[in-house]
Amino acid sequence: xxxxxxxxxxxxxxxxxxxxxxxxxxxxxxxxxxxxxxxxxxxxxxxxxxxxxxxxxxxxxxxxxxxxxxxxxxxxxxxxxxxxxxxxxxxxxxxxxxxxxxxxxxxxxxxxxxxxxxxxxxxxxxxxxxxxxxxxxxxxxxxxxxxxxxxxxxxxxxxxxxxxxxxxxxxxxxxxxxxxxxxxxxxxxxxxxxxxxxxxxxxxxxxxxxxxxxxxxxxxxxxxxxxxxxxxxxxxxxxxxxxxxxxxxxxxxxxxxxxxxxxxxxxxxxxxxxxxxxxxxxxxxxxxxxxxxxxxxxxxxxxxxxxxxxxxxxxxxxxxxxxxxxxxxxxxxxxxxxxxxxxxxxxxxxxxxxxxxxxxxxxxxxxxxxxxxxxxxxxxxxxxx
Numbered sequence: 288x289x290x291x292x293x294x295x296x297x298x299x300x301x302x303x304x305x306x307x308x309x310x311x312x313x314x315x316x317x318x319x320x321x322x323x324x325x326x327x328x329x330x331x332x333x334x335x336x337x338x339x340x341x342x343x344x345x346x347x348x349x350x351x352x353x354x355x356x357x358x359x360x361x362x363x364x365x366x367x368x369x370x371x372x373x374x375x376x377x378x379x380x381x382x383x384x385x386x387x388x389x390x391x392x393x394x395x396x397x398x399x400x401x402x403x404x405x406x407x408x409x410x411x412x413x414x415x416x417x418x419x420x421x422x423x424x425x426x427x428x429x430x431x432x433x434x435x436x437x438x439x440x441x442x443x444x445x446x447x448x449x450x451x452x453x454x455x456x457x458x459x460x461x462x463x464x465x466x467x468x469x470x471x472x473x474x475x476x477x478x479x480x481x482x483x484x485x486x487x488x489x490x491x492x493x494x495x496x497x498x499x500x501x502x503x504x505x506x507x508x509x510x511x512x513x514x515x516x517x518x519x520x521x522x523x524x525x526x527x528x529x530x531x532x533x534x535x536x537x538x539x540x541x542x543x544x545x546x547x548x549x550x551x552x553x554x555x556x557x558x559x560x561x562x563x564x565x566x567x568x569x570x571x572x573x574x575x576x577x578x579x580x581x582x583x584x585x586x587x588x589x590x591x592x593x594x595x596x597x598x599x600x601x602x603x604x605x606x607x608x609x610x611x612x613x614x615x616x617x618x619x620x621x622x623x624x625x626x627x628x629x630x631x632x633x634x635x636x637x638x639x640x641x642x643x644x645x646x647x648x649x650x651x652x653x654x655x656x657x658x659x660x661x662x663x664x665x666x667x668x669x670x671x672x
Contacts, residue, residue: 288484288529288563289349289437290591294663295614295628296348297656298593300534300566301441301486302360302633303342303353304645309334313358313638317403331356332425339429339438345649346656349484349627351439352426356418358638360488361451362403364443366418368470370411371452375404380538381497381546393541396642406455411466419474423481439484442474444533445522446491446515450499460511464518472522479530487523487533487562491515492553494538497546505548512556520561528589532564537574539632541600541642544573551580558587568631569594570605570613578616592617595631597655602647610658615665623666628659 289296305313312321312330321327338353357363365371383390422440430438445467449460457463478485491499492515496508503511523531535557537547550557550567557565568574581592596613597605610628617626634648635641 288532288591291624291626293667295618295623295626295659295666297628297659298347298349298439299351299630299652300536300595300599300633301351301354301439301488302635303338304635304641304643304648305334305353305355305638306645309355310639313356317358328421331421332428335425336429336432339426339435340433341649342652343433343435345652347652349437349439350435351441351486352422352429354441354633354635356422356425360441360443360633360636361447361490362405364448364471365403365405365452367414367416367474368411369414370407370409370456371405372408373406373455375406375453377404378498378501380540380542381501382543386543389542393642398640404451406453407457407463408455410456411463411470413470413473416473416477419477423478423483426483427481437484439486439532440478441486441488442478443471444487444489444491444515445471445518446495446512447488449515450491450495453499461514464515468518468522472525475523475526475531479526484564485526485531486564486566487519487531489515489519489533489535489560490538492556493535493548493550496548498538505552508548509552509556512553513559516556516560520559523561526561528561528563531562532566532591532593533560533562534566534632536568536632539599539636547573549580550574550577554580554584558584558590563589564591564593564627566593566629567595569617570596570631571598571600575613578620581617582620586621590621591625591627592621593627593629596628596658597630597651599630599632599634599643602642602644604647604650604654605658607654607658607661610655611661611665614659614662618662618666628655628662630655
């Protein structure tokens with residue numbers, strides 16, 4: 288994993304808005320309606336190439352494939368693993384339950400989540416890693432074409448899968464998450480073997496408190512987080528910590544978020560995770576103040592902080608000076624070399640769903656890169672002179 292040795296590097300969480308033809312193709316695939324596989328594969332490959340090109344154009348140092356091949360970061364593994372099926376109704380987040388009129392208003396703006404929702408209804412095993420290898424090939428080809436030195440690829444953590452595909456097969460939740468760890472390690476290792484940094488998405492360590500695991504008490508939820516980190520670390524046993532990063536968030540949606548678990552309640556668990564890079568929300572109105580919690584924490588010296596400097600739920604374009612100030616807060620905590628500039632969450636978490644405009648999202652990334660340049664000039668004053 289590259290670090291900010293002479294300037295603040297830039298990255299983001301992973302997903303980027305998908306053009307409508309790509310959305311249509313992904314939803315057709317999700318419904319099992321693809322009739323021309325070769326045409327579908329070309330659509331995905333072209334989308335990856337274009338989204339990498341646009342990230343390079345924006346000045347992003349460590350890009351992703353925009354999750355262009357995935358209808359959702361939380362359900363894509365159903366095409367790669369056996370054991371999933373049935374219907375799993377979407378649970379309304381605790382903070383949104385008292386506000387039905389707001390939910391209806393937001394649905395008119397964001398659209399519907401039209402992808403499959405399943406449960407674990409059988410033993411977990413590998414169905415096919417072919418989609419993974421196609422993703423890797425598309426990304427590495429686009430990186431070579433556009434001169435990218437380092438890229439990352441998103442992958443679901445074992446705990447994330449349990450939060451979105453609830454257990455209806457294993458005797459215990461613990462058995463379910465460990466079964467996932469025993470197969471998902473192959474995906475993580477394949478990504479790293481291809482020279483990419485693997486990013487494990489872990490909303491199960493924060494967001495799931497008020498969505499997927501909302502029936503647990505806070506103490507029970509923290510204990511579950513401990514289990515999930517232990518399983519994730521086991522799944523990463525053959526992956527160097529410096530080739531892995533992980534993302535925690537409280538949900539990439541506009542809403543009250545007044546049921547979000549405070550970061551101080553999960554900080555100890557977060558810092559036990561093996562990946563060197565920690566991506567977290569630090570720009571939105573509910574979590575920006577928590578920089579003081581990170582300041583007070585005993586952060587191991589091998590950890591790299593990747594705080595969000597852009598709110599991924601708002602079409603406001605942050606001023607570059609604000610981005611610079613956010614970067615400098617964290618540089619003051621762990622040192623400039625251990626900070627990479629990131630975003631709160633993805634800009635296109637689910638295909639065809641969300642309020643983020645594609646062009647404005649890239650304007651935000653441009654502003655972030657400019658803000659990182661401003662911060663770099665202040666953090667490396669001799670270099671700027």
